[in-house]
Amino acid sequence: MSTAADKPSTTKTPADFLKSIRGRPVVVKLNSGVDYRGILACLDGYMNIAMEQTEEYVNGQLKNKYGDAFIRGNNVLYISTSKGTLAEGA
Numbered sequence: 905m906s907t908a909a910d911k912p913s914t915t916k917t918p919a920d921f922l923k924s925i926r927g928r929p930v931v932v933k934l935n936s937g938v939d940y941r942g943i944l945a946c947l948d949g950y951m952n953i954a955m956e957q958t959e960e961y962v963n964g965q966l967k968n969k970y971g972d973a974f975i976r977g978n979n980v981l982y983i984s985t986s987k988g989t990l991a992e993g994a
Contacts, residue, residue, distance in 0.1 A: 922947060922983070929986035930955070934979045938962055941986055942973065951977030 925944055932940045932953060942958035958973035959966055 925983070925985055931984045931986045932975060933981045933984070934975070935981050936979070940973060940975060942970075944983075945972070948977075951980050953977065953980065953983070 926946065928944060930942070930944045932955070934940070939961040940955060940958055941961065942955040945954040945956050947953045953975040955973045955975070956971070958970040960968040960970065
């Protein structure tokens with residue numbers, strides 16, 4: 905009989921996901937409902953996020969473009985990979 909210990913671990917943790925998306929286009933949704941789209945530069949254990957080529961979207965409409973942006977972790981609702989939202993990173 906096969907047990908979990910016999911099989912190689914293929915379970916991905918949230919930390920594995922976050923490590924895998926560094927340097928890739930992401931969407932960061934804030935608790936306020938605002939989206940930031942850009943390249944994930946780095947993040948820390950508090951979920952503070954540094955982004956490059958950042959665009960701010962309010963109600964789905966582009967409001968601002970920033971070169972670099974820092975988002976405090978307690979404002980983050982979720983981080984998602986972005987498919988084709990940035991011409992440079994797609």
